[in-house]
Amino acid sequence: MATSIKAGVYLVPNSDEQIIPEIYIDHAVIQFLDEDGNFILQVTYEELRGVMAIIAAEQEKSHLRIIAASKNN
Numbered sequence: 001m002a003t004s005i006k007a008g009v010y011l012v013p014n015s016d017e018q019i020i021p022e023i024y025i026d027h028a029v030i031q032f033l034d035e036d037g038n039f040i041l042q043v044t045y046e047e048l049r050g051v052m053a054i055i056a057a058e059q060e061k062s063h064l065r066i067i068a069a070s071k072n073n
Contacts, residue, residue, distance in 0.1 A: 002024060002025065002026040002027075003024075003025045003026075004022055004023065004024050004025070005022070005023050005025070006020055006021075006022055006023075007020065007021045007022070007023050007032075008020070019034050019035060020035055021033060021034055021035075021040060022034075022035075022037075028044065028045075029042050029043065029044055029045075030042070030043045030044075030045075030048065031043075
C-alpha cells in the first residue's frame with residue numbers, strides 16, 4: 001500500500017520561491033511532487049541507500065577530523 005506525506009518547506013535553488021513537496025512512497029520508489037502535482041524527482045531504494053552511504057561517509061570524515069584535531073591539542 002502506498003503512502004503520501006507532505007514534507008517541510010524548501011527553497012528552490014537560485015530563487016526566492018518556496019515549495020512544500022508531496023512525497024509518494026510505495027514498494028518500489030519514492031517520488032517527490034510539487035504542490036501542483038508536478039513530478040520533481042523519483043528515487044529507487046537502491047539509489048537512496050547509495051545516497052545514505054555517502055552521507056554516512058561524509059559524517060564519518062568530519063568525525064575523524066574532529067578526533068584528530070582534539071588529539072593534537
